[in-house]
Amino acid sequence: MAARTVIELDTVRKAYPDGTVAVEGLSFSVREHEVLALVGPSGCGKSTTLRMVNRLVEPTSGRILLDGEDVTATDPVALRRRIGYVIQNVGLFPHRTVEANIATVPGLLGWDRRRTRARVSELLDLVGLPAATYAKRYPHELSGGERQRIGVARALATDPPVLLMDEPFGAVDPEFRRHLQTEFQRIQRETGTTVILVTHDIDEAARLSDRITVLSRGGKLEQVASPLAVLAHPASERVRDFIGDGSASRMLALARVQTVDLEGADRIVEPAPPPVRLGARLTDAFEAVAALPGSAMGRVPVVGESGDVVGSLTADGILGALRRAADAAGGDAGAADIQDAVDNVPGREPAV
Numbered sequence: 244m245a246a247r248t249v250i251e252l253d254t255v256r257k258a259y260p261d262g263t264v265a266v267e268g269l270s271f272s273v274r275e276h277e278v279l280a281l282v283g284p285s286g287c288g289k290s291t292t293l294r295m296v297n298r299l300v301e302p303t304s305g306r307i308l309l310d311g312e313d314v315t316a317t318d319p320v321a322l323r324r325r326i327g328y329v330i331q332n333v334g335l336f337p338h339r340t341v342e343a344n345i346a347t348v349p350g351l352l353g354w355d356r357r358r359t360r361a362r363v364s365e366l367l368d369l370v371g372l373p374a375a376t377y378a379k380r381y382p383h384e385l386s387g388g389e390r391q392r393i394g395v396a397r398a399l400a401t402d403p404p405v406l407l408m409d410e411p412f413g414a415v416d417p418e419f420r421r422h423l424q425t426e427f428q429r430i431q432r433e434t435g436t437t438v439i440l441v442t443h444d445i446d447e448a449a450r451l452s453d454r455i456t457v458l459s460r461g462g463k464l465e466q467v468a469s470p471l472a473v474l475a476h477p478a479s480e481r482v483r484d485f486i487g488d489g490s491a492s493r494m495l496a497l498a499r500v501q502t503v504d505l506e507g508a509d510r511i512v513e514p515a516p517p518p519v520r521l522g523a524r525l526t527d528a529f530e531a532v533a534a535l536p537g538s539a540m541g542r543v544p545v546v547g548e549s550g551d552v553v554g555s556l557t558a559d560g561i562l563g564a565l566r567r568a569a570d571a572a573g574g575d576a577g578a579a580d581i582q583d584a585v586d587n588v589p590g591r592e593p594a595v
């Protein structure tokens with residue numbers, strides 16, 4: 244069964260009063276429970292698009308539907324209760340405790356104290372910041388990453404079906420950013436919230452989203468497709484430019500080792516190197532092959548769930564897996580494109 248459409252943009256245009264056309268003829272839809280990344284170069288209209296969904300910005304023309312209902316015909320306050328919103332610098336109220344910040348929307352909805360307190364505690368657990376330690380703190384008593392997590396907790400307070408996130412991990416250092424991304428993924432899977440995630444970072448989009456929407460200057464739609472399809476088959480020169488180098492290594496991180504990519508276990512040379520797991524990311528398989536000593540003849544054992552060796556994998560197997568993944572992602576890019584991309588994978592040389 245096809246997933247239900249939750250948000251639909253239909254030929255949306257936004258011209259600001261000074262004449263800047265931020266978004267032009269933009270149409271795309273977001274399916275229930277998916278994470279849709281909105282990417283593109285600076286100033287291409289990502290934030291404007293996001294803010295039109297919750298009516299912080301009004302479209303000049305076109306329609307935006309939430310559950311089939313035109314948002315411009317919906318009371319903005321009621322609308323924003325159905326849509327969580329997380330921005331880069333969070334915007335927590337500085338003179339309110341963490342608890343009071345998270346309880347903002349429940350308070351507006353008239354929840355009683357017990358229900359609110361229970362929800363705050365549940366959300367703090369969800370974002371990994373226990374209430375006993377954090378509920379009574381003020382925003383200035385938190386690290387940047389913790390503030391970010393409180394921002395997510397606040398946005399999720401009334402369990403909105405839709406969450407809009409504008410560069411939510413932008414203000415934190417790269418290592419912690421990775422941690423927050425993983426946490427976000429866990430929370431999103433747990434809650435099933437439909438998410439639009441604005442980011443200028445193609446790696447973040449590839450890692451976190453089910454589909455990527457690429458915009459170019461003036462808010463024009465260039466491509467909507469799965470991360471693998473965008474990386475393997477960029478729809479235009481502008482998408483290619485935006486992605487830049489490194490598509491192949493990004494694809495390796497998305498595709499997985501499958502049985503069809505394997506050769507026989509009987510070809511493994513003893514003493515065997517450490518095995519790779521069936522279903523592992525191709526990146527891990529690639530690193531394993533690249534690290535092989537010459538004596539292993541470029542071949543790693545592959546083990547199944549029970550730990551039994553189910554076959555062996557070589558650099559050619561990995562290349563085949565990458566081609567298969569790219570083909571499965573659709574489009575008609577030739578094998579040469581993929582070969583070209585694979586040739587640019589750092590560390591490929593020693594693997595062959």
Ligand SMILES: Nc1ncnc2c1ncn2[C@@H]1O[C@H](COP(=O)(O)OP(=O)(O)OP(=O)(O)O)[C@@H](O)[C@H]1O
Nearest residue numbers: 259261263265284285286287288289290291292443
């Ligand atoms: N209030 C405004 N008045 C006039 N122009 C605006 C206004 N807000 C945004 N713009 C312009 O609209 C265009 C799109 O801006 P927007 O913030 O949506 O882009 P973005 O893709 O989110 O950018 P970034 O990645 O840099 O945050 C830009 O040219 C910007 O200067």
